[in-house]
Amino acid sequence: MATFSKKMMGKEVGDASVYAKPHTMSGGPVKDNRANMSNVDTVDMSVGGISKSAGNIGVKTTGIKTRGNGCATKGTIARGPMA
Numbered sequence: 001m002a003t004f005s006k007k008m009m010g011k012e013v014g015d016a017s018v019y020a021k022p023h024t025m026s027g028g029p030v031k032d033n034r035a036n037m038s039n040v041d042t043v044d045m046s047v048g049g050i051s052k053s054a055g056n057i058g059v060k061t062t063g064i065k066t067r068g069n070g071c072a073t074k075g076t077i078a079r080g081p082m083a
Contacts, residue, residue, distance in 0.1 A: 006014035016022075022030040044053045063079035 005012065024030060044051070046052065046054075049059060060079050063077040066076055066078050069076050
C-alpha cells in the first residue's frame, strides 16, 4: 500500500497534486490567463514610483501638516484620503 502522507511536525507538507488536480471553486479546470510576457508592450513595469499604466502622474507633494510628531524631521505630512 502506497503512502502519500509527508507529515512533518504534525503538519502535512506533501504536494497538492497528489490529492487533487488544480481546479476552481466550482470544480472546473483551471485556465491559464496570464499575459504574454515575451512582448515588452504587455508588461506593466514600475520603477521608482513611476508606473507605465499610471501614465505621467507624478509624486503627490501636497498634504496636511500633522501634529504631535515630536522632533520628527520626516514623515510629518499626511497625504491620504482624510474624512
